Amino acid sequence: MKRIAVSAGDLNGIGIELALRNHRRLSQQADLVYCIDRPMLEQAAALLDLPIPEDFQTTEYLAESFTIRAGEVDAASGRYSYASFVKAVEMAREGAVDAIVTLPIHKKAWELAGIRYKGHTDALRDFFKADAIMMLGSPKMYVALFTEHIPLRNVADAINEKDLTRFLIDFYHAIEDQISNSDQKIAVLGLNPHAGDDGVLGDEEYIIKKAIANAHQTLGKEPFTDPLVPDVAFVPHTRAHYTFYIAMYHDQGLAPLKALYFDEGINISLHLPILRTSVDHGTAFDIAYGNHQLNNLSYLNAVGYLLER
Amino acid sequence: MKRIAVSAGDLNGIGIELALRNHRRLSQQADLVYCIDRPMLEQAAALLDLPIPEDFQTTEYLAESFTIRAGEVDAASGRYSYASFVKAVEMAREGAVDAIVTLPIHKKAWELAGIRYKGHTDALRDFFKADAIMMLGSPKMYVALFTEHIPLRNVADAINEKDLTRFLIDFYHAIEDQISNSDQKIAVLGLNPHAGDDGVLGDEEYIIKKAIANAHQTLGKEPFTDPLVPDVAFVPHTRAHYTFYIAMYHDQGLAPLKALYFDEGINISLHLPILRTSVDHGTAFDIAYGNHQLNNLSYLNAVGYLLER
Numbered sequence: 123m124k125r126i127a128v129s130a131g132d133l134n135g136i137g138i139e140l141a142l143r144n145h146r147r148l149s150q151q152a153d154l155v156y157c158i159d160r161p162m163l164e165q166a167a168a169l170l171d172l173p174i175p176e177d178f179q180t181t182e183y184l185a186e187s188f189t190i191r192a193g194e195v196d197a198a199s200g201r202y203s204y205a206s207f208v209k210a211v212e213m214a215r216e217g218a219v220d221a222i223v224t225l226p227i228h229k230k231a232w233e234l235a236g237i238r239y240k241g242h243t244d245a246l247r248d249f250f251k252a253d254a255i256m257m258l259g260s261p262k263m264y265v266a267l268f269t270e271h272i273p274l275r276n277v278a279d280a281i282n283e284k285d286l287t288r289f290l291i292d293f294y295h296a297i298e299d300q301i302s303n304s305d306q307k308i309a310v311l312g313l314n315p316h317a318g319d320d321g322v323l324g325d326e327e328y329i330i331k332k333a334i335a336n337a338h339q340t341l342g343k344e345p346f347t348d349p350l351v352p353d354v355a356f357v358p359h360t361r362a363h364y365t366f367y368i369a370m371y372h373d374q375g376l377a378p379l380k381a382l383y384f385d386e387g388i389n390i391s392l393h394l395p396i397l398r399t400s401v402d403h404g405t406a407f408d409i410a411y412g413n414h415q416l417n418n419l420s421y422l423n424a425v426g427y428l429l430e431r
Numbered sequence: 432m433k434r435i436a437v438s439a440g441d442l443n444g445i446g447i448e449l450a451l452r453n454h455r456r457l458s459q460q461a462d463l464v465y466c467i468d469r470p471m472l473e474q475a476a477a478l479l480d481l482p483i484p485e486d487f488q489t490t491e492y493l494a495e496s497f498t499i500r501a502g503e504v505d506a507a508s509g510r511y512s513y514a515s516f517v518k519a520v521e522m523a524r525e526g527a528v529d530a531i532v533t534l535p536i537h538k539k540a541w542e543l544a545g546i547r548y549k550g551h552t553d554a555l556r557d558f559f560k561a562d563a564i565m566m567l568g569s570p571k572m573y574v575a576l577f578t579e580h581i582p583l584r585n586v587a588d589a590i591n592e593k594d595l596t597r598f599l600i601d602f603y604h605a606i607e608d609q610i611s612n613s614d615q616k617i618a619v620l621g622l623n624p625h626a627g628d629d630g631v632l633g634d635e636e637y638i639i640k641k642a643i644a645n646a647h648q649t650l651g652k653e654p655f656t657d658p659l660v661p662d663v664a665f666v667p668h669t670r671a672h673y674t675f676y677i678a679m680y681h682d683q684g685l686a687p688l689k690a691l692y693f694d695e696g697i698n699i700s701l702h703l704p705i706l707r708t709s710v711d712h713g714t715a716f717d718i719a720y721g722n723h724q725l726n727n728l729s730y731l732n733a734v735g736y737l738l739e740r
Contacts, residue, residue, distance in 0.1 A: 270624075271624055271625070271628075271632055272624075272632065273587070273623050273624075273627075273632050273633030273634075273635075274583075274586065274587055274622050274623050274624070274633060274635075275587035275588075275623075275633060275635075277583065278582070278583055278584035279584075313583050314582050314583050314584075315579075315580055315581075315582075315583075315680075315681035315682060316580070318582075319580075323580055323581065323582050324582030324583060324584060325582075326582075326583075326584075352682040352686055353681065353682045353685035353686040353688075353689050354689060355686070356686055356687075356689065356690035357689045357690060357693040358693060358694075361690075371624075372624035372662065373624055373661040373662045373683060374682060374686065376662035377661055377662040377664070377665055377683065377686060377687045378665075378686045378687050378690040379662075380662050380663060380665065380666045381665035381666060381670075381687040381690050381691055382690055382691070384666040384667060385667075
């Protein structure tokens with residue numbers, strides 16, 4: 123059974139409730155250890171009026187205890203969620219677990235706590251000094267982003283042969299084990315409307331084609347498609363052919379993905395020494411500790427992805 | 432009953448079959464006149480082995496007759512489809528019909544025929560010397576494009592206060608009659624990831640906000656949203672609030688739209704002296720005259736949109 127560390131996320135949010143409510147179900151498939159100490163867990167469980175499962179494994183002291191206040195942006199809570207995340211990463215780095223799942227943190231709470239990272243992925247890149255690849259998706263469709271959080275104005279100039287070639291090769295190696303059928307191609311999107319219409323609407327597709335050719339040569343096989351027409355790449359009969367997409371920029375991939383599979387989405391960090399998935403939703407402060415029906419699909423998929431690796 | 436002219440599209444494609452097969456159903460709702468002459472209609476109907484409905488209204492001679500060859504890109508067929516389109520436009524311009532529906536032409540056939548327009552919309556802009564607004568969609572969701580067929584590299588610079596203000600006002604007037612409830616806003620998308628995150632990921636959202644404020648001032652009402660985060664704008668619970676979206680660029684609007692509603696999509700030309708809709712698919716040369724089951728949703732929606740105006 124795979125051993126997975128789960129970071130607690132911001133304890134003023136819904137993360138710990140997801141962990142408690144789904145433990146019984148997930149514990150049949152994985153050996154889970156939760157990065158939270160006993161006093162904080164007991165406080166959260168009492169507030170939620172939920173029992174703590176007997177086999178709910180926790181960690182030792184992580185950071186200063188604080189009083190949970192549902193939905194509050196709070197430095198102490200930010201500090202704790204960061205410590206929980208760091209603990210999960212350390213366990214994976216040391217080989218004490220096979221992979222980690224991160225529950226949602228609150229960026230502003232990290233900022234109040236003086237943590238200099240904008241989020242998990244940002245921190246992981248720095249911890250490992252590695253170009254983590256961000257992939258989002260659901261079991262039906264995954265989208266990796268070649269450029270991420272940059273202005274749209276800067277996207278076209280970021281498309282260069284060297285970096286894209288590297289990205290394609292790294293990406294292929296990161297998901298190689300998930301491609302069962304060598305006929306199944308990885309969809310690479312063009313940049314421009316109609317994928318440039320042979321250069322009439324932009325010429326970055328020529329760069330993308332070169333990078334694909336380079337990657338094919340290095341890999342000694344041809345797993346990538348030609349640059350696809352972006353607005354047709356996600357229609358049902360195209361989708362039927364692909365599980366993995368490479369988007370040139372943030373909204374090109376994420377707008378169709380979220381339109382289709384919003385509730386079940388997860389975030390995966392590839393090309394790191396450790397494997398990490400995350401739910402693709404936030405702390406949901408507005409419904410935390412409110413006895414609401416939580417949508418647990420994203421959390422279940424985040425764990426499920428790791429079990430299939 | 433509304434009177435609608437239907438242009439025949441490229442007769443080597445599926446357009447005329449759609450017209451013949453759906454006539455009975457549509458003729459109960461609209462008074463349709465088809466821009467095709469009798470000899471060409473008879474040739475097509477014979478090839479399709481379909482009867483010509485008794486009340487199938489046609490036009491006089493349009494262009495030189497030719498032998499229909501299913502799926503062929505052909506200058507004579509291009510010439511004919513252009514003449515059919517021009518006839519439909521003329522009828523609308525003269526008030527002989529209330530609106531027009533265009534069946535798919537083949538761009539290459541137009542080119543072979545020496546026609547200097549890339550497509551219907553391009554021609555309409557020139558005929559009327561007007562900035563037609565291109566809107567695509569299905570009855571569930573419509574997306575108007577502020578920029579259309581330009582390289583992604585040029586999109587950010589095309590976002591300027593003056594043109595966008597004009598566009599918003601023109602768009603509002605063009606669809607005003609379709610907004611039944613004044614609480615129902617028109618969704619305006621931001622340009623950058625996370626709609627710029629307060630300027631961190633791009634600053635065009637400030638321009639978009641100014642244009643919205645200008646339009647609201649001119650209109651004396653506030654039909655537009657603030658710039659929405661593009662990758663969240665199309666998730667189910669956001670979609671529930673909007674029918675009309677304004678996208679800053681081609682793929683931003685069309686990739687989510689087609690991912691969701693591909694088969695039923697139509698193309699609408701707004702802000703012209705005449706009202707025109709079109710199917711949002713091509714000539715389907717591969718299945719023309721092949722006795723295939725055609726998807727008629729787009730054609731039915733193209734007519735349906737006009738009936739509701």
